[in-house]
Amino acid sequence: MKKAKEGWKELEDGGRIIVAGNSVLYKTGDWRTNRPVWDESKCTQCMICWLTCPDSSIPAKDKKRIETDFDHCKGCGICAEVCPVKCIKMKPETDFQ
Amino acid sequence: MKEIIIIGRGGQGGKSAATILAEAALEGGNFIQSFSEYGAERQGAPVYSYCRIDDKEIRIHQGVTHPDIVAVIDPTLLPQLTMTEDMPDDGILVLNTTLSPKDVRDKMNIRKCKVFTVNATQISIDCFGKAIPNTPMLGAIERAAKLVTLDGLKKKITDKFLRKIGEEAVKKNITAIERAYNEVKEG
Amino acid sequence: MNTQELKKAQALSGAEAVAHAMRQIDPDVVPAYPITPQTDIMHAFAKFVSDGKVTGELICVESEHSAMSACVGASGAGARVMTATSANGLALMWEIVYIAASLRLPIVMSVVNRALSGPINIHCDHSDSMGCRDSGWMQMYAENNQEAYEQTIFSMKFAERAKIPIMTCMDGFITSHAVEPVILFDDAKVKAFIGDYRGDWPLLDVDKPVTMGPLDLFDYYFEHKRKQSEGIYLAKNIFNEVAEEFDRTFGTKIDVVEKYFFDDADTVIVAMSSTCGTAKVTIDKMRKEGKKVGLLKIRLFRPFPSWELRQILKGKKIVAVLDRSESFGAFGGPLFTEIRSAMYEEKGPKIVNYIFGLGGREIDAGMIERVFTEIDAYKTNEIKEYVKYLGVRG
The missing domain is CATH 3.40.50.920 (Rossmann fold)
Incomplete structure (x- = not known):
């Protein structure tokens, strides 16, 4: 269930945002029409996709990228474009519904 | 309350004279107000400066229309003396001119007020080497209207300008004030 | 003022009196741009700066729009900020005037009231500050030089406590340029009255990161405006509190x-x-x-x-x-x-x-x-x- 938005009394003065790093709360995954499908077996872990993702939606663990964060990935396709071994392919979101 | 108008030309120090008069009067224990007309303040344009002195707090914020004292610090501005009708019978006119009080009365057709004249321009040239008649006019105004005291005026000039212009220049100003005080003619 | 009090007075123009209040407050930052008849305030204050009588920064900007922008930046960073303007200068600040209020930044601005153009005119009326009456700034008006001086000191504390910027207004030329007796308060008393200032969420506090002025669309803008409205409404109570403290400190009553x-x-x-x-x-x-x-x-x-x-x-x-x-x-x-x-x-x-x-x-x-x-x-x-x-x- 969607949480109701705050009323004016609960807001900060001046429209300030006082919680740092709160953009993670704003889920943009539903903006996506194409999904990056990552083939881990072909991946060389060059990390170019991790570096270029404009939404920081490619998490890394132990110096290796892991599966895309689909809660935030907007499906822009930059990762697929920059991948030197073409191990990321953009597939229509309808294929997964 | 005494209301004073000082008529001069932009750059001649009419506003400064009104301020100095007010400051000296404040030091003498009076309530004061001084202000000037702004706007067309080009060098040389006729400028009216005002001063009010009272033993009660001055609350009014309007121009002076019925002055008790009018001083004209530039001889060419005598035609600006159009407010004598609105002055009291014992009003005081202090004029920088080479004319005698009687000649001024005849020339300007002034039948009321006390008229005081002094050649402040000549005094200024003698003292400073140039025509800045506002300082000697303060001496003449004091002699005519006794708004502060001669000593109070001299002290104010010294306090205000000593650091800025030095002892010698202050002395010249004081000489100018004293000369005008002594040379002013009444009639 | 009575005759006894008059002995403590000095002859000051309204503009000089306000500059003295600024000297005593010694704000951290003063961004300013000259305009008649405000210029006399900054003229006098700049003298205090070059004489080393204040420690704050005077920023000579290239327009009033920049002056108010610098005020917003400095106040957002957590500084105590003052400026001054008149008429068309205030009009040029317009965009940022609203932003200062919406960010709840307690900037004190001396507005020397002057007619807005056109036709062009330098003399007094209230069209400049009245044009800002819906901007979210608080406004006070002074009758004479003494009030203009007192109001400036009062405004600093009032604004900071209410977290709302304030225009402290006096009549152009009539008050700003007229010389009247003014009694200045003791420097130390003024310092003690206004106290130290620290904003709630200064941008420069890296331990408490904050975002100011983010995009705010139809889902939250209205709520933020409603909150701003409540803030200025409640400021009336704060006015009375500060007035009481002012009276206790200086023995001078300031009332609505x-x-x-x-x-x-x-x-x-x-x-x-x-x-x-x-x-x-x-x-x-x-x-x-x-x-x-x-x-x-x-x-x-x-x-x-x-x-x-x-x-x-x-x-x-x-x-x-x-x-x-x-x-x-x-x-x-x-x-x-x-x-x-x-x-x-x-x-x-x-x-x-x-x-x-x-x-x-x-x-x-x-x-x-x-x-x-x-x-x-x-x-x-x-x-x-x-x-x-x-x-x-x-």
């Missing part, structure tokens, strides 16, 4: 309104700023003639003391509201519409409006006496014209 021969008067003028001085002189004269006339001077225009005025004015028979600015196309000037609105639920008094003094047009005691005489007749006569123009050629 000042009454002059008011309580027993049935014919009343409501006005602001230097005109009130001239009105007092007029009332003194008319009282001696046995006429029951009085003045209500408004000091605090934003937040507007509607409820207080309703209580104060409800027993009066006839009220003339004097507005030193025009609100084109509206039914009367800004002060008039506020007061009529405040009085709507009451049966009386009759309220009429006089627009006066635009572009520095003289208002003298004779004109104020004519207003009293004219409105006195309205007690019995029908009012044909509610909005009149005082001192304009027909």
Whole structure:
């Protein structure tokens, strides 16, 4: 269930945002029409996709990228474009519904 | 309350004279107000400066229309003396001119007020080497209207300008004030 | 001021007096751009800066838009900030004036009231600050040099406590350039009164990161504006708190309104700023003639003391509201519409409006006496014209 938005009394003065790093709360995954499908077996872990993702939606663990964060990935396709071994392919979101 | 108008030309120090008069009067224990007309303040344009002195707090914020004292610090501005009708019978006119009080009365057709004249321009040239008649006019105004005291005026000039212009220049100003005080003619 | 107090006074122009208040407050940052008749304030303050009498930073910017932008940046960073302007300078700040208020930054701006162009004019009216009456800034108006000085110090604490910027207004030339006796408070007392300032969420505090001025669309903008509205409404209580502290520290009362021969008067003028001085002189004269006339001077225009005025004015028979600015196309000037609105639920008094003094047009005691005489007749006569123009050629 969607949480109701705050009323004016609960807001900060001046429209300030006082919680740092709160953009993670704003889920943009539903903006996506194409999904990056990552083939881990072909991946060389060059990390170019991790570096270029404009939404920081490619998490890394132990110096290796892991599966895309689909809660935030907007499906822009930059990762697929920059991948030197073409191990990321953009597939229509309808294929997964 | 005494209301004073000082008529001069932009750059001649009419506003400064009104301020100095007010400051000296404040030091003498009076309530004061001084202000000037702004706007067309080009060098040389006729400028009216005002001063009010009272033993009660001055609350009014309007121009002076019925002055008790009018001083004209530039001889060419005598035609600006159009407010004598609105002055009291014992009003005081202090004029920088080479004319005698009687000649001024005849020339300007002034039948009321006390008229005081002094050649402040000549005094200024003698003292400073140039025509800045506002300082000697303060001496003449004091002699005519006794708004502060001669000593109070001299002290104010010294306090205000000593650091800025030095002892010698202050002395010249004081000489100018004293000369005008002594040379002013009444009639 | 009485004769005894006068001994402590010095002869200062309104602008110099405000510059002294700024020296005593010693704000961290003062971004400023010159404009007549405000320039005399910054002229005097810049002298204090170069004489080493203050420690803050004076930033000489290239326009008023930049001045207010620098105010917002510095205040957002957590600094205590002051500036000053007039007329077209304030108009050029416009965009950022609203931003300062919406960010709740307690900037103190001395507004030396001057007519807005056009035609171009440098003299006093209230069109500049009145144009900002919906901007979210608080506004106070001073009658004379002493009030302009006191109001500046008061405003600093008031703004910081309310977390709302304030315009502290005085009449251009009439107050800013006139020399009057002014009693300055002790430097240390002023310092103690205003205290140290630390904003709630300074941008420079890296341990408490904050985002200011983010995009805010239809889902939150309205709530933020509602909150801002509540903030300035509640500032009225803060005004009274600060006024009480001010009185305790300096022995000087600052009130939202000042009454002059008011309580027993049935014919009343409501006005602001230097005109009130001239009105007092007029009332003194008319009282001696046995006429029951009085003045209500408004000091605090934003937040507007509607409820207080309703209580104060409800027993009066006839009220003339004097507005030193025009609100084109509206039914009367800004002060008039506020007061009529405040009085709507009451049966009386009759309220009429006089627009006066635009572009520095003289208002003298004779004109104020004519207003009293004219409105006195309205007690019995029908009012044909509610909005009149005082001192304009027909």
